[in-house]
Amino acid sequence: MSRIDRDPAARSRLIGALAMLVILWPLFQAAEVKPGVLFDPGNLKVIGNFLAGFLPPETGNEFLGYLAKATLETLAIATAGMALAFLIAVPMGYLASGAGREKATLNPVTRSLLTILRGIPELVWALIFVRVFGLGPAAGVLALGLTYGGMLAKVYAEILESVDAAPARALRHNGADRPLAILYGLIPQASKELASYTVYRWECAIRASVVMGFVGAGGLGQLMDQAMKMLNGGEAATILLAFMVLVFAADGFSGWLRRALDTPPANRASPFGWRSGGLGLALVVSIVASFSYLEIGLKSLLTLGPAFDSVVVEAARSIGEFVAGFFPPDLSAEWLAKVGKGIWETLAISVVGTLLAAVAGLLLALPKWRAPFSFLLNTLRSVPELVWATITALAVGLGPFAGALALALHTAGVLGRLYAEALDNAPPAPGQALRLAGAPGGFAFLYGTLPGAAPQLIAYTLYRWEMNIRMAAILGFVGAGGLGQLLYFELSLFHHAQASTVIIAMLLLSIAVDQASAWLRRAMR
Amino acid sequence: MSFRLNGVGLTHANGFVALKGVMLQAEKGERIALIGPSGAGKTSLLSVLGTALAPTEGLAEVLDFDQNFWLTAEVKKLRTHIGSIHQSPPIPGRQRVVTAVLAGKLGQWPAWKSLASLVYPLDIAGARAALERVDLADKLFARCDQLSGGQLQRVGIARVLYQQPELILADEPVSALDPTLALATIRLLIAEAEARGATLVASLHAVDLAIGNFSRIVGVKAGHIAFDLPASEVTVPLLHDLYASEGDELPVQAHEPHFLSQAAANEAATRAACC
Ligand SMILES: Nc1ncnc2c1ncn2[C@@H]1O[C@H](COP(=O)(O)OP(=O)(O)O)[C@@H](O)[C@H]1O
């Protein structure tokens, strides 16, 4: 081979591949990946028995009564949590956003506060609140409110910054102050996107509220946790089915709502018709109903004076003490070493889980005949990671591999659906041209179709990794290794100073992964 | 015989009749230009020859395969011998030029070679040789989204040169190129076909480009063959009749063809053809 006929990119590709190996190998080690265990006859028997126990699903009247109550509770937690999140997000988003300001000065204090709210997973908040307010839905509502409040605020702020700023600037020059300038200059442009994102988040909140039940925050999750702990497969199956129905229904409903936002307003003075009026009314009613169903005393929160008796003061004092117990965090070298190992393990779970999911998702996205595969993908993604983790822990034993597998199963469902969409939207001409030149279908895909879809596939995978690092951090709650296991352990032992170090580590890890993912996205463009 | 269409008709899925009763035959090594107003059926005719669409009527034989084979595994073998040049080059933007050119032989390579070439292009010299002929050797390792439209079109042509097909089908291959480059490219295709004894069928928008370079001209109008004559026998009234639906002006490359700088075109043609 002559000198000029050498690929100049080969060197950097080789180095890249080696670097990948050098990074991935220890991560796979840390995740304790042992595919063999999956097919170990003993384990297969255990999981076979367990899954066989799922049949037939429990249909006793008494249990169905519990189930209905828990389903309502889950919906109520999600709705009340979103209402709280909205209350937090509007002022925080207003403060954090540069929109409508004369100079685009961002508010760094609010921004960092939002990062903390978002960076700590809702499950961790729930775990802490359960300790303050006792078992029950109040902890779930508060946890959802804080995390989702942080997320909504950040996205609201960004949406307002992304629309055309000229109308708001013109209003301000005419003497309007900032709230009015935003209301009349920016909100009309951004309202659809704002509403659409809020509805989408509500859908996520339903999933999240199920998961929080696992730490005792009420609803379907709590019921599921109990059923799993008592190895009652029939009940678990019914709960899982109810959950899937709920997720599909929420999916459909939120899709319908978002499409409804696309229809142009009617041609009359008031842009609101029977549909928006009805929806608004339903919204108010469902929020009020949610709070009263959960028996979270709105009144006791709102009425001051006589309610401020010694009991309330006592409660406030004990909460204060509880919170103070988290400071200062334990920074002893010994503990830091343990947390460091937890960080590494959590990172490993997230990376291995995401990679396995990417491969499985791609394979499931490829077949032409979609129906059975769409069903499989939907099933995979409607079962939350924590539920998968209880099952994979049976299959491969407690530890990080169970966590990685659980993450992979759920994420494969999510990514598979997104991949299929992206491949569908990729330009067909290049692949078709190669087939017409005699290329076998597989290679026409690899050379013609895949390069067109690759940027989107990569972006989806990296975004999902950012979400998975947060999830990997809490899978340990059910014994799947990583930081979650440490946190769960320390909190049960009331070692709050140690727990606080772990929470800080989770926060830093999720921030670091966000940065790494953004960098990778840029580098792979 | 290179191909033979016997009473070929093509009705699209929506019921539109794009071709009817087409009789057309070509010997190996012939060079044919298809001309006709837009919507006449030139692309449809090339699609049938390229096995992209099966005729809904009549019999189509291409390189000794008749269309009864077109749904079987045989068609893959046939297709490796057909090279198509498209109006807009069907190449993914993120692909490197070298990979895009090598993809021309995916149908001929064993699977291991196709797979390995995704990681390391296995025939860099071959790709370079093909690119040299379209004057793009310096872009061998560039990414396709860094090329201009004309350069990308030439990459598509280089891919077909690399494929070395027996039948070259070109659908308005030069309508995105400037006149000088268009002439050079047509000459390159003709030289390639001549050198390898391949058959060339090209649809062209510009009448002057067709008549000046091709020995046989086929006029297509409303889904049938209006005339099929040696270039020397194509008359101006015949052309006006063919393009009646498009007004009095005949579509040409440059508005005054004889003002086209022949020297510049020749130079570009030699530059693109040799080296
Ligand atoms: N896939 C299709 N479905 C329906 N009609 C088509 C399709 N492709 C082409 N046609 C119609 O067939 C006629 C011939 O098209 P085409 O072969 O592309 O003509 P030309 O290439 O000469 O401009 C046109 O009227 C066009 O609208």
Ligand SMILES: [Mg+2]
């Ligand atoms: Mg055409």
